[in-house]
Amino acid sequence: MTLRGASVLLTGASGGIGRALAARLGGAGARVTLFGRREGALREAAEEVVRGGGESLVVTGDVRRPGDAMRAVGEATERFGRLDALVNLAGVAHWRLIEATTDDEIQEQVDVNLLGVFWMTRAALPALLASRGAVVNVSSFAGRVGVPYYTAYAATRFGVIGMTEALRREVAARGVRVSLVLPAAVDTPFLDKAGREHALGKGPAGVLLSPATVADAITRALERHPAEIYLPRTHRLFALLDVALPGISDRILRRLLRYPPAT
Ligand SMILES: NC(=O)c1ccc[n+]([C@@H]2O[C@H](COP(=O)([O-])OP(=O)(O)OC[C@H]3O[C@@H](n4cnc5c(N)ncnc54)[C@H](OP(=O)(O)O)[C@@H]3O)[C@@H](O)[C@H]2O)c1
Numbered sequence: 460m461t462l463r464g465a466s467v468l469l470t471g472a473s474g475g476i477g478r479a480l481a482a483r484l485g486g487a488g489a490r491v492t493l494f495g496r497r498e499g500a501l502r503e504a505a506e507e508v509v510r511g512g513g514e515s516l517v518v519t520g521d522v523r524r525p526g527d528a529m530r531a532v533g534e535a536t537e538r539f540g541r542l543d544a545l546v547n548l549a550g551v552a553h554w555r556l557i558e559a560t561t562d563d564e565i566q567e568q569v570d571v572n573l574l575g576v577f578w579m580t581r582a583a584l585p586a587l588l589a590s591r592g593a594v595v596n597v598s599s600f601a602g603r604v605g606v607p608y609y610t611a612y613a614a615t616r617f618g619v620i621g622m623t624e625a626l627r628r629e630v631a632a633r634g635v636r637v638s639l640v641l642p643a644a645v646d647t648p649f650l651d652k653a654g655r656e657h658a659l660g661k662g663p664a665g666v667l668l669s670p671a672t673v674a675d676a677i678t679r680a681l682e683r684h685p686a687e688i689y690l691p692r693t694h695r696l697f698a699l700l701d702v703a704l705p706g707i708s709d710r711i712l713r714r715l716l717r718y719p720p721a722t
Pocket residue numbers: 470471472473474475476477494495496497498500520521522523547548549550551571597598599600641642643644645646647648649650
């Protein structure tokens with residue numbers, strides 16, 4: 460897909476990766492609809508789009524509400540005349556022992572990380588079928604390899620991977636391309652809830668990615684439509700090891716994550 464002039468709807472636009480992606484898409488000349496709950500942060504991301512030379516539209520709403528998803532798609536298509544791509548980037552994680560995870564934390568992760576992707580994708584699909592467009596779902600490395608203390612997050616991110624694979628195979632013949640991006644830890648406010656100290660040196664990632672690196676990968680997915688992008692790329696080998704030899708994977712992860720959360 461050529462990004463210049465493309466109409467792209469982005470959830471999670473107010474977050475760390477979303478902001479970097481807004482700058483990247485603006486620089487490529489895209490027309491970006493920025494969706495999220497915090498209007499001020501969305502407006503700042505919208506400024507990044509315009510500064511780069513793109514066009515922007517801010518839509519406030521909650522991915523947990525199917526009606527908000529429909530409204531976001533409606534406003535994007537009304538403003539830009541079409542929708543060429545949806546990037547599902549909104550997400551939240553709580554780093555917890557399973558017995559310490561609250562009802563609200565489990566519910567929020569399921570509602571935002573899994574159902575939110577469903578509501579947005581289902582709402583956008585008619586417009587994407589019309590434009591023969593693209594979907595990019597941002598899951599996580601923790602959605603391919605189960606990581607201790609992220610049981611609820613893992614369940615939702617594994618769910619997104621299953622949904623993305625099924626969707627990719629379902630809509631390919633109708634001209635919609637679907638990609639998955641699987642980052643390890645990224646240096647954003649997300650890590651404040653998700654166990655920053657684990658990510659920094661002790662975590663499963665062993666590396667801390669910059670938001671710009673992930674934004675570049677999402678941009679690549681929009682332009683070239685690969686099935687999957689692992690960040691860092693070498694993590695694909697760990698995912699293969701996890702399937703082939705889960706006992707060895709267990710030992711590595713237990714060693715890397717031998718620092719449980721306080722609660
Ligand atoms: N950072 C990492 O280490 C990491 C690693 C792997 C994967 N990821 C994935 O990358 C994505 C973006 O993460 P980030 O690091 O940029 O996180 P972030 O800075 O915390 O941003 C999270 C984004 O999700 C949005 N969001 C959360 N709940 C929402 C809701 N109910 N309705 C609408 N939007 C909602 C937030 O928008 P509002 O608050 O404005 O609603 C915000 O834009 C997430 O899906 C995450 O799972 C992150």
